[in-house]
Amino acid sequence: MSVQIIARDGEPEYAVLPWADYQALLQAAGHQPAVESGREQPDPEAVRPGLDQLRALREGKGLTAEALARSVGISPHYLAMIERGERQPDAAILRSLAWSLGLEGWS
Incomplete structure (x- = not known):
């Protein structure tokens, strides 16, 4: 697994990993695989503040x-x-x- 760590003020804040590794982690945790970017259908009921x-x-x-x-x-x-x-x-x-x-x- 190839993971990139992004830090802010010397403290780890984000981890970036390849999509396939992310999907494998989701499945191992018992979650449904995420929808690929660009194919996700927005929830029409979700109202986000401006x-x-x-x-x-x-x-x-x-x-x-x-x-x-x-x-x-x-x-x-x-x-x-x-x-x-x-x-x-x-x-x-x-x-x-x-x-x-x-x-x-x-x-």
Whole structure:
């Protein structure tokens, strides 16, 4: 098994492995194999919050802007601009925001 470890601040944060190895791990754990990327059908009932709800989501989790920005790796000023709709974050920042807020993704 070939695994790539990605660290943040010297601590392991993600593990990246080949798709076939991931499928084998899922099966060994007794889960259904995941659907290949691009073929997954979105759940029409799943409603994901938009960036316009970022501040409410952050406050709902009891996080300060400084704490969320630090966990995502951006400045509090940049986070404030995202919350006000003045900036559109890239995909990596969106994933980090979703991870920090416990969300599956953004609309």
